[in-house]
Amino acid sequence: MSLITFSFPTRTLFGAGALAELPANLTRLGVHRPLVVTDPGLPPTAAFGQLATALGLDARDQHWFLHAEVQPNPLDTDVTAAAAAYRRHQCDGIVGFGGGSALDVAKATRLLLKRPDLRLEEFDGTADWTGLAPFVAVPTTAGTGSEVGRSSVVTLTRTRRKKVVFHPELLARLVILDPAVTLDLPPKLTAATGADALTHCIESFTCPTFHPMCDGIALEGVRLVAEALPRAYRDGHDVDARAKMLVAAAMGAVAFQKDLGATHSLAHPLSTLCGLHHGLANALCLVAVMRFIAQRRPGLYRRVGLAAGLEVVTCADKVADERTIAWLEQFLAGLGLAAKLRDHGVRSEQLEALVAQAVEDPCHQTNAVPVTAADLRQLYLAVL
Numbered sequence: 074m075s076l077i078t079f080s081f082p083t084r085t086l087f088g089a090g091a092l093a094e095l096p097a098n099l100t101r102l103g104v105h106r107p108l109v110v111t112d113p114g115l116p117p118t119a120a121f122g123q124l125a126t127a128l129g130l131d132a133r134d135q136h137w138f139l140h141a142e143v144q145p146n147p148l149d150t151d152v153t154a155a156a157a158a159y160r161r162h163q164c165d166g167i168v169g170f171g172g173g174s175a176l177d178v179a180k181a182t183r184l185l186l187k188r189p190d191l192r193l194e195e196f197d198g199t200a201d202w203t204g205l206a207p208f209v210a211v212p213t214t215a216g217t218g219s220e221v222g223r224s225s226v227v228t229l230t231r232t233r234r235k236k237v238v239f240h241p242e243l244l245a246r247l248v249i250l251d252p253a254v255t256l257d258l259p260p261k262l263t264a265a266t267g268a269d270a271l272t273h274c275i276e277s278f279t280c281p282t283f284h285p286m287c288d289g290i291a292l293e294g295v296r297l298v299a300e301a302l303p304r305a306y307r308d309g310h311d312v313d314a315r316a317k318m319l320v321a322a323a324m325g326a327v328a329f330q331k332d333l334g335a336t337h338s339l340a341h342p343l344s345t346l347c348g349l350h351h352g353l354a355n356a357l358c359l360v361a362v363m364r365f366i367a368q369r370r371p372g373l374y375r376r377v378g379l380a381a382g383l384e385v386v387t388c389a390d391k392v393a394d395e396r397t398i399a400w401l402e403q404f405l406a407g408l409g410l411a412a413k414l415r416d417h418g419v420r421s422e423q424l425e426a427l428v429a430q431a432v433e434d435p436c437h438q439t440n441a442v443p444v445t446a447a448d449l450r451q452l453y454l455a456v457l
Contacts, residue, residue, distance in 0.1 A: 081286075081327060082244065083220075083221045083244055083245060083248055084246070084247050084248070085221070085247075085248040085249075085250060085323070086098075086247065086248070086249045086250065086251075087250040087251075087316075087319070087320065088250075088251070088252075088316070089251060089252050089253050089312055089316065090251065090253060091249050091250065091251040092123055092124060092127050092211065092249055092251040092253065092254060093127055094249070095124075095127050095128065095168070095209065095211070095249060096127060096128060096129070098209065098247050098249075099166060099168075099207075099209065102166060102207040102209070102246055102247070103165070103166075103207065104165050104166030104207050104209075105136070105165060106136060106137065106138070106162065106163060106164045106165050106166075107128075107137050107138070107164060107165070107166045107167060107168045107209075108137075108138050108139075108140055108155070108158060108159045108162060108164040108166070108167050108168070109124070109128075109137060109138065109139050109140065109141075109167075109168045109170055110140050110143060110155050110167055110168070110169050110170070110171075110175055110178055110179040110182065111139070111140070111141050111143060111169075111170045111171045111175045112141060112142075112143045112144065112145070112171050112172070112174060112175050113141050113142065113143075115141065115170065115171055115175075115213065116139070116141050118257060119256075119257055120213050120253075120254040120255070120256075120257060121170070123251075123253060123254055124168075124170055124211070124254070137168075138158070138162040138164060140154070140155050140158040140159075142154055142155075143155070143171065143174050143175045143178045144174070145174055145348075145350065146174065146228055146344045146345065146348065146351070147174045147177060147178045147227050147228065148227060148228050148229075148230050149192075149193045149194070149227050149228070149229050149230055149236070150230055151178045151227070152178050152181045152182050152184075152185060152193060152225075152227060153185065155178055155179070155182040156182045156185040156186055156189070159182065159186060159206075160186070164206075165206070165207075166206055166207040166208070166209070167179050167182060167183065167206055167207070167208045167209070168208075168209045168210075168211065169208065169209070169210045169211065169220075169245075170211045170213065171212070171213050171214075172212065172213060172214040172216065172217065172219075172266065173214070173216065173217030173218075173219040173226075173269075173351065176210050176212065176217070176219035176220055177217075177219050177225040177226055177227060178225070178227070179208060179210070180208060180210075180219070180222075180224075180225040180243045180245075181193065181225035181227060181238055181243070182206075183205040183206045183208060183243070184196065184202065184205070184238070184240075184243075186205070186206050187202065187204065187205055187206075188200070193227060193229070193236055193238060194229045194231065194232070194236055196236075196238050198238075198239055198240045202240050202242040202243075203242060205242050205243070207246050208245050208246055209245060209246060209247045209248075209249065210245040210247070210248045210249070211248075211249045211251070211254065212248075212250065212255075212319065212322070213254050213255055213258070214255065214258060214262065214263075214266040214322075215255060215263075215266055215267060215270060215305075215315070215318035215319045215321065215322040216265070216266025216267060216268075216269035216270050216322050216351075216352050217266070217269055217270075217322065217326065217351070217352075218270065218273060218322045218323050218324075218325050218326020218327070218329075219326065220245060220248045220250075220323060220326075221244075221245070221248055221323045221326050221327055222243075222244075222326050223239055223240065223241050223243050223244055223330070224237050224238060224239040224240075224243065225237075225238045225243060226238075226341075228344075228345050233345055233346070234345060234430060234433070235341045235344070235345055235434070237435070248323070250316075250319040250320065250323065251319075252312050252315035252316040252319055253312070255315045255318075255319065256309055256310050256312070256315060257309060258309060259309075260306050260307075260309065260409075261409065262350075263302075263305050263306050263309065263318075264302070264306050264356075264408035264409055264410055265350050265352035265353040265356065265410070266322070266352045267298060267302040267305065267306070267318055267321075267322075267352070267408070268302075268352050268353070268355055268356035268359070268405060268408065268410055269322075269325075269351060269352030269355050269356075270294065270298055270318065270321050270322040270325045270352075271294075271295065271298045271302070271321075271325070271359075272325075272336055272337070272340075272352075272355040272356070272359050273291075273294070273322075273325030273326060273328065273329050273333070274291040274292070274294035274295045274298065274321070274324065274325045274328060275291070275295065275359070275363070275377055276329065276333040276334040276336055276337065276436075277291045277325065277328035277329040277330075277331045277332070277333060278291035278292060278295070278328065278376070278377065279334065279366065279373055279374075279377075279441040280329075280331045280332045280333060280334060280439045280440075280441065281439065281441060282331045282332055282439060284330070284331045287327065287328040287329075287330060287331045288328075288331075290324045290327055290328045291324070291325065291328035291331075292376060292377070292379075292380040293324060293380070294321045294324035294325045294328060295377055295380035295381055296380045296381070296382070297317045297318070297320060297321035297324070298318070298321045299380070299381040299382060299404070300317065301313075301314040301315075301317035301318050301321065302314075302318060302408065303404075303407060303408070305318050306407075306408050331439075332436070332438075332439035333436040333439065334362065334366075334436060334437060334439060334440040334441060335362050335365075335366075335436070335437040335440040335444050335448075335449065335452065336355055336358050336359050336362045336436075337355065337434070337436035337437075338431045338432075338434035338435075338436040338437035338440075338444075338449065339354070339358040339362070339427075339431055339449065339452060339453060340354035340355045340358055341354075341430065341431070341434050341436070342426070342427045342430035342431050342434070343357075343358075343414070343419065343427065345430065346423060346426055346427060346430065347414075347417070347418060347419050347423065347427075348418075349417055349419070353410065353417070356405055356408075356410040357410070357412065357413070357414055357417070357456050358452065358456055359401070359405075360398060360401055360402050360405070361452050361455040361456050362440075362452060363394075363397075363398050363401065364398060365442075365444075365448065365452060366440070366441045366442050367391075367394035367395075367398065369442045370441055370442055371390035371391050371394060372390030372391075372393060372394065373394065373441060374393065374394045374397040374398065375390065375393035375394070375397070377397050378393055378396055378397035378400065381397065381400055381401075381404075383396055383397060383400055384396075385397065413456060413457060414453070414456050414457045415457055419457065421457060424450065424453055424454070424457070427453055428446060428449050428450045428453065431449045431453075432446045432449060437449070
């Protein structure tokens with residue numbers, strides 16, 4: 074058996090009101106002039122108001138600085154712009170505030186601060202990356218789990234392909250999970266980000282890499298999403314549901330250090346080429362991929378069904394899979410995620426370009442069963 078590393082090191086503050094602890098923790102980390110990295114939609118929100126209050130509204134121009142230019146499905150140029158803002162304001166640390174896009178840009182910015190000549194498309198993780206600028210992650214959505222991740226995903230402007238930048242030093246020095254900053258997340262975005270968390274949990278559990286601790290975390294993440302996501306979708310101010318979803322999202326990201334599967338290989342090109350939200354893209358592809366896998370590995374989804382609260386203990390493997398997949402299909406439909414790709418502007422003439430990028434995406438290499446280019450094409454057709 075090959076040697077495997079197990080690691081769960083991220084320090085996390087969790088609970089309503091946890092954001093108030095940010096200033097003291099920045100001081101503990103030696104950060105006195107933080108750059109807040111976020112997207113342009115957040116500054117007008119109540120969630121950002123909570124952050125500004127915590128940091129000190131009156132002292133903003135002197136003690137903290139705002140870079141609110143991160144776009145959805147961020148580009149490498151977003152990282153370059155954030156690094157330039159950091160240097161311009163002579164900052165000494167970064168607070169990532171937002172969804173996965175803002176957090177990914179915040180993480181990757183630290184690489185360019187250490188090596189201004191770095192081109193992200195050439196990053197291979199081999200250099201010495203110790204001593205990166207301190208980074209605190211505050212997610213405002215419950216989906217990507219980027220706050221606890223060792224990677225950053227950006228689209229390269231030159232190739233229009235996603236680049237996964239991975240290194241353990243990218244981990245946040247502190248994560249703050251405060252459900253209060255997620256209360257006003259719209260139902261549509263609540264559903265899409267929650268589906269992303271659920272996909273992470275399911276795909277990481279079924280990934281064949283040996284990691285029993287991640288398996289347990291993934292299954293508990295499924296249980297939490299099954300319980301909490303419909304509640305958060307119906308009532309955004311259900312603090313308990315929002316809190317559980319934040320935890321589930323972080324658990325999904327911890328679990329996928331095992332790696333992921335074909336759903337993500339299908340979803341990534343849908344973001345880069347078609348502009349779909351990553352969580353939505355996962356939701357639209359997940360059921361088809363699970364059906365494909367279940368035909369080749371019967372019984373794989375029994376424990377997923379158990380985690381979701383289904384009666385699948387004594388039934389045959391095929392039945393257990395069918396019940397679990399049927400539950401998932403109904404679950405996503407209840408969140409408004411039952412549409413086809415064409416309903417979101419994906420055109421049949423984009424199929425070959427999508428397949429080409431999906432084949433190059435590394436996630437399917439750890440799928441529960443092997444997939445070919447022809448398989449990926451058929452999976453796209455099944456959801457188109």
